[in-house]
Amino acid sequence: MTIEPFKAVACIALAGMVLAAIPVSAQSSDVPHIVSRNGRHALIVDGVPFLMLGAQVNNSSNYASALPKVWPMLDRIHANTVEVPVAWQQIEPVEGRFDYGFVQTLLEQARAHDKRLVLLWFGAYKNTGPGYVPDWVKQDNRRFPRMKKPDGTDHYVLSPHAKTTLEADKRAFLGLITYLRDHDRQNTTILVQVENETGSYAVPRDFGPAAQKLFEGPVPAKLGRKGTWAQAYGAQADRAFNTWYTAAYCNALAVAGKAIKPLPLYVNAALSDPFKVPAPTAVASGGPQQDVIEIWKAAAPAIDFEAPDIYERKSAKVFAYLDAYRRADNPLAVPEIGNAAEYARYAWAAFGRGAIGFAPFGMDDTGYTNYPLGAKTLDDATLDAFATPYQVFAGMQRAWAKIAFEHPTWGSAKPDDGTPQSTTLGGWKITASYGEWQFGHRTDTWIKSEPPAWASQPIGGAVVAQIAPDQYLVAGDHVRVDFTPGAGAPKNALILRVEEGRLSPSGFVVDRVWNGDQTDYGLTFVDRPVLLRVTTGRYE
DSSP states (O other): EEHHHHHHHHGGHHHHHTTTTSGGSSSSOOOOEEETTTTEEEETTTEEEEOOEEEEEGGGGGSSGGGTTTTHHHHTTSSHHHHHEEHHHOOSSSBBBBOOOOHHHHHHHHHHHHHHEEEEEOOOOOOOBBSSSSHHTTTTOOOOEEEEOOSOEEEEEEETHHHHHHHHHHHHHHHHHEEEEEEOOOOOEEEOSSSBBBBBBSSSOSHHHHHHHHHHHHHHHOOOOOOOHHHHHHGGHHHHHHHHHHHHHHHHHHHHHHHHHOOOOOEEOOOOOSSSOOOOOOBTTTOOOGGGGGHHHHHHHHOOOOEEOOOOOOOOHHHHHHHHHHHTBBOOOOEOOOOOOTTTTTHHHHTTTOEEEEBBBOOSSSSOOOOSSSSSSSOHHHHHHHHHHHHHTTTTTTHHHHHHHHHEEEEEOOOOOOEEEEEEEEEEEEEOOSSSSSSSOTTSSSSSSOOTTTTTTSOOOOEEEEEEEEEEEEEEESSEEEEOOOSSSOOEEEEEEEEEEEEEEEEEEEEEEOOOOHHEEEEEEEESOOEEEEEEEEEO
């Protein structure tokens, strides 16, 4: 076994990789935060980049009795972070009386199991509705009014224009953040989600008298448009209006929360079709969908990022969501995605795009399943699908996060039609293809050619990072990765060496060298993904 430095990647902080092995309870007190540079982003935890290998529990698993069904699932898939709801009705069942018993239990158990936490604030909005507000809020429609339909009757969504609702919601949210400030000095909690899938279905905005007066007035100057909402946004006016005021509602919570403890805060979106602008009545109007991110950025600057909740199974749409939320002003994260096995491949695509985190939904053993959105059952095959990419990144969660922040990366997941995907990094064309055995090509005629068992399955993906001008890291499962000289490659370019290994505080540890059969037909990964270092060069 040999140990060699990273060459140009020596800048990877050794302390970051060392911290990955330090228990949560022993790490520093630096408050987690987001840093952005050159269009890339990193979630900083304990002073160094951190890759969130997450899992979200079911909605009703936010009680101490359910937690024993959570931790084994996280370990099974190699997750380092759990996303758990904290409901307004849970911590303030009686107005003015707060109970943080579950929060304390959650903090203690997360530390005991060496897991980080993302807390999901289920306040006035949960999948647009007020299901998680306390009973005393639900029953007082005068003090906490619902939106009005055009005919003047009540809609189910609480109005974002009601200051009474905002102040009560904010008071409870600030109670939670204050508790974290005082009882989570270890920073076990690394992110907080503000509300959940905000917006309104069927009725795109509040048509009450106060809201209508605002709607007929000028749009805010921050939006850079002139005139009334109808004049500025036309057919999307109702939705744009509700988006602005819903975002402003969330921003008010975020500003106040950060004044107490400046944790990174984000919002999540119930998505619309990425290839067309939705009708305002056919979407969660007001939510942070990809086509209204600009409004959210203007109205809610205290929110660190907007994120997609992905339950779309078609690969073209998933790729479109990832690309839409990966912006120079918006860190990409996938805090919620379906837990069916076919969704696992998108972890490769997300992390290769620089995502700071990824989390399938419903990952606990409480017996609930949200099929057909997710898996019918969390059987071994389903869990293995998520464990496969997570296992690779778990061994380099700090190092990869820093690499993705500082170097070009690329990710591929098998598309529905199985066609190869490619990119160019450093003059080399890198192609990910699917449905190949490790030996030979499926187009070969000199030997028997038949597709492998997984050829038609929606599995497989890869990531590539260019860590130096002549060096790359590659990992994947059920995928073949080929390097071919592109237009920018030097004359007589070739692959000098392919090494299997792992990242350590002292550099890349070489376990063995791939050659012969293992490289003659490209770099083919099946159900045992490993990390490869590819070194390129040229001959004279």
